[in-house]
Amino acid sequence: MSIIESKFTSEDIKSFSETIRKNYYIAPQNFDKYNVKRGLRNADGTGVMAGVTRICSVEGYYIQDGEKTPKEGHLIYRGVELTDIVEACLKENRFGFEEVVWLLLFGTLPTAAQLEFFNNTLSSCRELPSDFIEDMIMKAPSNDIMNKMARCVLALYSYDENPDGLTLDNVTRQCINLVAQLPAVMSYAYQVKRRQFYHKSMYIHPLMPGYTTAQTILRSIRSDKKFTDEEAKLLDLCLICHAEHGGGNNSTFTTRVLTSSGTDTYSAISGGIGSLKGPRHGGANLKVAQMLEYIKQDVPDTKDEGAVADELVKILSKEAGDGSGLIYGMGHAVYTLSDPRAKILKAKAKEFAMGTEYEDDYLLLETIERLTPQIIMERKGISKAICANVDLYSGLIYKILRVPTDLYTPIFTVARVAGWSAHRIEEIMTGGRIMRPAYKNVNSKKNYVPISER
Ligand code: COA
Numbered sequence: 001m002s003i004i005e006s007k008f009t010s011e012d013i014k015s016f017s018e019t020i021r022k023n024y025y026i027a028p029q030n031f032d033k034y035n036v037k038r039g040l041r042n043a044d045g046t047g048v049m050a051g052v053t054r055i056c057s058v059e060g061y062y063i064q065d066g067e068k069t070p071k072e073g074h075l076i077y078r079g080v081e082l083t084d085i086v087e088a089c090l091k092e093n094r095f096g097f098e099e100v101v102w103l104l105l106f107g108t109l110p111t112a113a114q115l116e117f118f119n120n121t122l123s124s125c126r127e128l129p130s131d132f133i134e135d136m137i138m139k140a141p142s143n144d145i146m147n148k149m150a151r152c153v154l155a156l157y158s159y160d161e162n163p164d165g166l167t168l169d170n171v172t173r174q175c176i177n178l179v180a181q182l183p184a185v186m187s188y189a190y191q192v193k194r195r196q197f198y199h200k201s202m203y204i205h206p207l208m209p210g211y212t213t214a215q216t217i218l219r220s221i222r223s224d225k226k227f228t229d230e231e232a233k234l235l236d237l238c239l240i241c242h243a244e245h246g247g248g249n250n251s252t253f254t255t256r257v258l259t260s261s262g263t264d265t266y267s268a269i270s271g272g273i274g275s276l277k278g279p280r281h282g283g284a285n286l287k288v289a290q291m292l293e294y295i296k297q298d299v300p301d302t303k304d305e306g307a308v309a310d311e312l313v314k315i316l317s318k319e320a321g322d323g324s325g326l327i328y329g330m331g332h333a334v335y336t337l338s339d340p341r342a343k344i345l346k347a348k349a350k351e352f353a354m355g356t357e358y359e360d361d362y363l364l365l366e367t368i369e370r371l372t373p374q375i376i377m378e379r380k381g382i383s384k385a386i387c388a389n390v391d392l393y394s395g396l397i398y399k400i401l402r403v404p405t406d407l408y409t410p411i412f413t414v415a416r417v418a419g420w421s422a423h424r425i426e427e428i429m430t431g432g433r434i435m436r437p438a439y440k441n442v443n444s445k446k447n448y449v450p451i452s453e454r
Contacts, residue, residue, distance in 0.1 A: 001141060001196065026442060034440040040248075044068045045384065047248045047333065051256070051431070054078070055104060055422045058246040060335035070336035070385045077244055078103050086240060086344055095212045095232070097239040097415065098122060101179055104244050104422040105172070119212070125180035126207050126216065128188075129159045133204065137188045141196035145410045146277040148189040150270040153178065157266040164264045166428055174265040175421035182417055183213055186410045187220035193406060213239060213414065221403065231401055235411075237348060238394055241341040242412050244419030247426075248333075251275035251282065255420040259427040260435040272420045273413055279328070282412040284391040285398075287328035289405050292361060292395075294321050295368075302364045309371050316379050329365075329392030330372045341390040349393040352400045361396055368392070 008016075031038055040048045046061075046068060057076040061068045075082040077100060085103075089096035102110040102118050110118060128137075136155045142148035156178070157163045162170055188204055195202040203223050207216060214236035218227035247256060255272040276282035298320060299307045314320035315327055332339055346369075353362035369388040376386050398408050 030440075030442050034442075036440070040437075041333075045333075050253070050435075051247050051427075053247045053423070053426060054107065055426060056244045056246045056419070058248075058334045060332065060337075060339075073332075073335040073338045073340045073387070075245070075340045078107055080109065082241065082340055083344070086237060089233075089237070089240070093233070095214065095236045097213050097236050097243065100240050100243045101418040104418050105175065105425070119210075121176065122180045122213070123209050123211065125177050126184055128181055128184055129156075132156075132159060133188055137185070138192055141192040142189065143193065143197055144277075145186060145189050145193065145406050146273060146283075146413065148193075149182065149185055149410060149413060150273040150277075152185045152189065153182075153270040153273060154266050156181070157264060160266075163266065166262065168425070168429070171265055171425055171428060175417075175424065178265070178269060179417055179421065182414045183216045184220065186407065186414055187217065190221065190404065190406055190410075212236065217411065217414065218401070221407065234348060234352065234397060235401055235403075238345065238397055238411065239415040241344055241390060242394075242415035244416070244422065246334075247423055249281070250278065251416065252420055252423050256423050256427045256431070257435045259424045260431050260433065262434075265424065268424055269417060269420055272416070276413055276416060277409060279322075279324070280326070282391075282409045282416070284328045284389070285395045285408040285412060286405055287322065287326075288365075288391050289395040289399070289408065291315070291321055291328050292364060295364065302360060302367070305367060305371065308364070308367050309375065312368065312371055312375050313379065316375060327368065327372050327376070330368070330388055331376070331386045332389045335387055335389065336385040338387050339389045342388040342392055345390065345393040345397060346388070349396045349400070353396060356400075358396060358400055361399070365392055365396060 030036075037048050040050070042048060046063075055078060057074070059071070059074040059076070061070050063069070077085065080103065085096060085100060089099075098119050099110060099115055101122075102115065132152075132155070136152055137148075142151070160174065163174075165171075184207060191202040191204055194200045201223070205220055205225050208219055211219065212232070214232045215227070218232055218235060219225045245252065247253060251272040254275040255268050258268040258271045279287045294315075295308065295311050296302060298314075299311050302308060311320055312327055316325055318325045321327075346366075349362055349365070353359050369392060373386040377383065394412075395405075395408055398405075398411065403411065
C-alpha cells in the first residue's frame with residue numbers, strides 16, 4: 001500500500017500555520033460576552049438540555065436549592081439499573097449483552113423465548129456479504145481499526161438494497177444487522193492490520209453459528225479459536241457496561257445530530273465511530289494503557305505512592321505522558337463520586353488480576369484512582385469531585401483476556417452500536433427537527449479587494 005507523498009515543503013506548512021494562527025484567534029472573553037455554552041455546558045458544568053429520551057438515564061449529581069450536589073453514580077437502561085442487570089447475569093452465570101441490546105432497542109426486558117429468537121437472529125445476521133471481506137476489509141488496510149470500522153460501516157451502504165429508507169422497519173433492520181456484523185468487521189480489520197503492519201499471520205476463522213457476541217469476538221481474535229467460558233462471560237460483562245450511556249455523550253449525540261439531518265443509518269453510525277475514537281471519549285481506554293506504560297518507565301517502583309503522585313503532577317502539567325495534560329480514565333462530565341461501570345469493572349479486574357502477573361498493573365491503577373482527585377483539585381484549583389471512569393479498568397481486563405490494544409476502543413464500539421441504534425430510532429421517531437445551534441460571528445466586515453491590489 002502506498003502512502004500519499006506530501007507535496008508541501010516544511011516552509012509552506014509553517015507559513016500556512018502562522019497565517020491560520022493569526023486569523024483564527026478569538027479572544028476568550030467573547031465566549032462569556034455572547035453567553036456561549038462551551039462544550040454545550042451550563043455554568044455549573046451540567047449539560048445543556050438537548051432532548052428528551054426514554055432510553056437511558058445517567059445520574060451523577062442532584063440539584064438542591066439550585067446547587068449541584070454530588071452523589072454516587074447510577075446508569076439506568078430503559079428504567080433498569082445496570083448493576084441489577086450485571087448482578088443477575090453473574091448470579092445466573094449467563095451472557096447478558098444480547099439481552100441488553102434487546103432492552104435498549106425494544107424498550108423492555110425480553111422473555112426467554114424472545115431472547116432465544118433474538119440470539120438466533122443475531123447469529124444468522126453476523127456473516128458479512130460474500131465479497132465484502134475481500135473488497136472492503138482486505139484492501140487498503142488501516143493502522144487504526146476505528147477508522148477502518150467507520151469506513152466499513154459506510155461501505156455497507158453499498159451492500160444494502162434500501163440504504164436510505166427511513167421507515168421504522170428499514171432502520172431497525174439495518175441497526176440489528178450492524179449490531180450483529182460489527183464484531184466480524186472489527187476482527188477481520190485487525191487481522192488485516194496484523195499482516196500489513198506487524199508482518200504476522202492473518203487468520204480469518206469462519207464464524208460459529210449460535211455464538212454470542214463475546215464468544216464471536218474471542219474466537220475470531222485467537223489463532224487457536226479457543227477461550228474459556230469464564231473469559232467469554234468477562235468480555236460479555238464489559239460489553240454490557242459499554243452498551244449505552246444516554247443521549248448527551250459525544251458519540252451518541254453525534255449520531256443523533258447526523259440522524260436529525262435525515263441521513264442514512266451507515267453515515268450516522270460511522271459518525272458515532274469517529275467520535276468514539278477520540279481520546280477524551282472511548283479512545284481513553286487505549287490512552288490508559290499507554291499511560292500505564294509511561295508511568296512504569298518513569299517510576300521504577302510503582303508501589304512508591306510519592307513517586308507516582310509526582311508523575312501524575314508531571315502528566316497534569318504536560319511534562320510527562322502524551323502531552324495533553326490529561327490523566328486518562330479519570331473524570332467525567334456527569335459522574336462525581338463514582339461511575340457505576342468503573343466500580344463493576346474494577347471489582348472484576350481485581351478478581352482476575354490479584355495473585356497473577358497483572359497484580360502490579362491493578363495496584364497502580366488503584367493508586368492512580370486514589371491520588372488523582374486530590375492532585376487535580378490542588379493543581380487546577382477546582383472543587384468538582386472527580387472519580388474513575390469506565391476506561392480506567394477496562395483496558396486491564398482486556399489485557400487479562402489477551403485482547404490486543406488495537407481492539408480496546410473497537411470493542412467499546414461493538415457494544416455502543418446498540419445505544420447509537422436506539423438513539424437513532426428515537427431521533428427519527430420523536431426528534432422531528434434538524435439540530436442547528438448558532439455560532440456568533442465576531443469578525444469585522446471587510447471590502448473585497450481585487451487580486452491586483454492585495
Ligand atoms: N485529567 C486532567 N484534567 C482533568 C481530568 C483528567 N482526567 N478530568 C477533568 N479534568 C479537568 C478538566 O480539563 C477541566 O479543567 P479546565 O477547566 O482547565 O478545562 C476541569 O478538570 C473540570 O473538568 P470537568 O468539567 O470535570 O470535565 P469535563 O466534563 O470537561 O470533561 C472528561 C470530562 C471525561 C472529558 C475529562 O474528565 C477528561 O478529559 N478525562 C480524561 C479522559 C477520559 O478518561 N475520558 C473518558 C471519559 S468516559
